[in-house]
Amino acid sequence: MELRKDPITTSWVIFEDSETEPSNGGECLLCPGHEEVSAGIYTVPYGNPDWQVRVVPHLHPLYRIEGDAMRRGEGLYDKMRNLGAHEIVVETPQHDLQLSGQTPENIAQVLRAYVARLADLKQDRRFKYITVFRNQGEAAGQDLAHPHSEITATPFVPRRMRYELRSAQRHYDLKERCVICDIVRQELTQEVRTVASDDRYIAFCPFASRVPYETWILPLYHHCCFEEDLNSWDSQLRLARFIKNVLLRIETVSPAYHLVLHSAPNTNAKFEQAGYWKTLAEDYHWHFEILPVLTSKSKSYSLKEVYYNSMVPERAAKELRAAVIRSAAESS
Amino acid sequence: MELRKDPITTSWVIFEDSETEPSNGGECLLCPGHEEVSAGIYTVPYGNPDWQVRVVPHLHPLYRIEGDAMRRGEGLYDKMRNLGAHEIVVETPQHDLQLSGQTPENIAQVLRAYVARLADLKQDRRFKYITVFRNQGEAAGQDLAHPHSEITATPFVPRRMRYELRSAQRHYDLKERCVICDIVRQELTQEVRTVASDDRYIAFCPFASRVPYETWILPLYHHCCFEEDLNSWDSQLRLARFIKNVLLRIETVSPAYHLVLHSAPNTNAKFEQAGYWKTLAEDYHWHFEILPVLTSKSKSYSLKEVYYNSMVPERAAKELRAAVIRSAAESS
Numbered sequence: 001m002e003l004r005k006d007p008i009t010t011s012w013v014i015f016e017d018s019e020t021e022p023s024n025g026g027e028c029l030l031c032p033g034h035e036e037v038s039a040g041i042y043t044v045p046y047g048n049p050d051w052q053v054r055v056v057p058h059l060h061p062l063y064r065i066e067g068d069a070m071r072r073g074e075g076l077y078d079k080m081r082n083l084g085a086h087e088i089v090v091e092t093p094q095h096d097l098q099l100s101g102q103t104p105e106n107i108a109q110v111l112r113a114y115v116a117r118l119a120d121l122k123q124d125r126r127f128k129y130i131t132v133f134r135n136q137g138e139a140a141g142q143d144l145a146h147p148h149s150e151i152t153a154t155p156f157v158p159r160r161m162r163y164e165l166r167s168a169q170r171h172y173d174l175k176e177r178c179v180i181c182d183i184v185r186q187e188l189t190q191e192v193r194t195v196a197s198d199d200r201y202i203a204f205c206p207f208a209s210r211v212p213y214e215t216w217i218l219p220l221y222h223h224c225c226f227e228e229d230l231n232s233w234d235s236q237l238r239l240a241r242f243i244k245n246v247l248l249r250i251e252t253v254s255p256a257y258h259l260v261l262h263s264a265p266n267t268n269a270k271f272e273q274a275g276y277w278k279t280l281a282e283d284y285h286w287h288f289e290i291l292p293v294l295t296s297k298s299k300s301y302s303l304k305e306v307y308y309n310s311m312v313p314e315r316a317a318k319e320l321r322a323a324v325i326r327s328a329a330e331s332s
Numbered sequence: 333m334e335l336r337k338d339p340i341t342t343s344w345v346i347f348e349d350s351e352t353e354p355s356n357g358g359e360c361l362l363c364p365g366h367e368e369v370s371a372g373i374y375t376v377p378y379g380n381p382d383w384q385v386r387v388v389p390h391l392h393p394l395y396r397i398e399g400d401a402m403r404r405g406e407g408l409y410d411k412m413r414n415l416g417a418h419e420i421v422v423e424t425p426q427h428d429l430q431l432s433g434q435t436p437e438n439i440a441q442v443l444r445a446y447v448a449r450l451a452d453l454k455q456d457r458r459f460k461y462i463t464v465f466r467n468q469g470e471a472a473g474q475d476l477a478h479p480h481s482e483i484t485a486t487p488f489v490p491r492r493m494r495y496e497l498r499s500a501q502r503h504y505d506l507k508e509r510c511v512i513c514d515i516v517r518q519e520l521t522q523e524v525r526t527v528a529s530d531d532r533y534i535a536f537c538p539f540a541s542r543v544p545y546e547t548w549i550l551p552l553y554h555h556c557c558f559e560e561d562l563n564s565w566d567s568q569l570r571l572a573r574f575i576k577n578v579l580l581r582i583e584t585v586s587p588a589y590h591l592v593l594h595s596a597p598n599t600n601a602k603f604e605q606a607g608y609w610k611t612l613a614e615d616y617h618w619h620f621e622i623l624p625v626l627t628s629k630s631k632s633y634s635l636k637e638v639y640y641n642s643m644v645p646e647r648a649a650k651e652l653r654a655a656v657i658r659s660a661a662e663s664s
Binding site (some may be wrong): 007011012013168188190208210 | 336337338339340341342343344345406407408409492495497500511512514515518521522538540541542605656
């Protein structure tokens with residue numbers, strides 16, 4: 001495997017030169033009873049064989065943790081080794097219980113696992129960016145059937161994050177305010193794109209949603225860094241309840257989705273420009289982006305240069321607000 | 333329909349708020365005998381009812397040509413009307429004859445239609461960018477069965493093009509050379525990613541290909557603007573032969589693909605910054621990008637923030653070079 005940089009867009013592409021797709025054969029290796037396959041990096045409850053949440057190295061990792069990135073040129077081009085980390089958060093011992101169906105307490109344990117792993121991986125100065133994502137459903141590329149999230153640490157900041165961070169910094173330079181705080185304020189005033197909110201979090205369909213039912217979840221207050229913000233059981237439990245509610249709504253329109261954490265890059269890492277992140281704590285605001293995968297709607301138009309969306313977010317948000325979700329009492 | 337700007341990435345998203353998918357019912361409205369459905373914008377041979385190539389307005393256009401963009405704010409957000417043009421190039425009267433199967437002469441007529449429409453649409457100063465693309469196969473979003481290309485004119489430069497143009501300008505500022513000429517020179521030296529070449533054109537799989545078998549077609553000599561470069565029948569015919577050869581190779585691995593023209597923006601349009609395109613003629617280089625759609629390979633991993641590719645372009649190019657294509661004599 002190798003990472004290559006597009007000389008024009010400066011985006012990194014990961015290459016795996018194989019014709020075979022990863023397959024875990026018949027039995028699920030993430031179910032209890034297969035703990036010997038991969039050593040647990042993190043287990044809850046600690047040291048208890050009857051674990052509830054477990055973090056293990058990915059069985060077919062995109063990134064490998066050993067050694068140096070060996071970033072080098074090849075004439076005009078840039079490449080490096082696939083240095084990084086790729087971990088799986090096994091969210092529950094139960095093979096068929098998706099995240100939205102779990103208790104708020106268990107979801108909070110999953111969030112706590114994210115926090116622990118993000119904090120730990122940020123100790124490694126080789127990694128510039130660490131994130132968590134969750135592909136649910138075959139249409140969204142879920143490749144292991146057992147409910148899980150993935151964590152990746154990379155020696156570069158992914159292109160979309162880089163643009164987002166720069167854009168937030170530019171807004172701060174101009175206004176001395178966080179752009180995402182400004183967005184939250186406008187969403188709270190206009191209300192038409194809000195999916196759910198309480199005194200701590202808001203979920204809304206962004207103004208320029210890329211896909212139908214795109215939804216962001218974020219704190220109403222300002223904080224740039226997920227794992228520093230979510231450092232208490234109380235905050236983990238409150239966010240867990242909120243996420244559960246939003247996911248149940250999303251699943252009434254699409255069982256398949258991507259969920260991606262956007263949070264501050266690793267400020268322990270060495271960056272090219274000194275002072276690159278000088279206002280990061282003030283200018284950036286962590287959030288989850290949920291991108292439902294509606295195959296029938298997204299197929300109709302695929303010009304890659306311009307996003308096409310068949311629904312305005314006001315209507316999407318309205319439907320999600322009105323969605324009848326099964327365990328409403330438990331999830332609110 | 334409406335265009336909205338993502339306040340963070342500054343990318344425009346087009347919205348169509350409808351639940352029904354465009355459908356052309358039973359009969360194909362692009363076949364001969366339905367000329368009354370839409371007035372021809374361009375016809376070859378001119379005025380002859382037995383046309384060979386025809387350009388018509390799109391039956392379900394994403395953009396509408398009348399009026400003003402009415403670009404306006406809504407608090408923090410920006411939006412505008414879906415001003416623009418959306419045309420269909422009907423490539424042949426034959427319903428089942430894809431572009432690669434047509435004679436070089438007919439393909440040259442299709443290229444001539446592109447040239448004529450691009451030149452004409454650039455007279456309209458409201459349009460900042462005009463492009464041609466071709467979605468072939470259901471997996472690539474081909475929505476009308478009859479072989480056709482599409483032309484769009486937009487009141488903005490699409491995000492990927494903007495980055496590409498800026499990146500080319502930065503390279504030129506630094507080196508006083510065109511970045512794409514530099515890439516061509518390296519590809520000709522290294523040879524490992526070349527798919528085909530003659531004394532005028534090259535086709536290669538780019539170093540950081542986003543999908544397996546991604547292929548670019550471009551002139552070996554420097555020229556920023558497709559329709560100014562391809563202004564003679566001789567050049568149209570030579571490019572037609574070259575494209576036919578490359579498409580036949582692509583189709584041995586994937587019947588479905590996107591083909592997109594990247595060419596200079598409309599310098600007649602009014603841009604925000606004066607002198608924005610001051611070195612455009614020297615720094616940019618037109619090209620076609622072909623993105624095959626291999627559903628089985630692309631499904632396995634869908635983290636949107638980093639491109640994932642299961643094949644190095646050296647191997648892709650090697651396979652394409654070695655591909656046994658049916659009408660080799662005719663297409664070379």
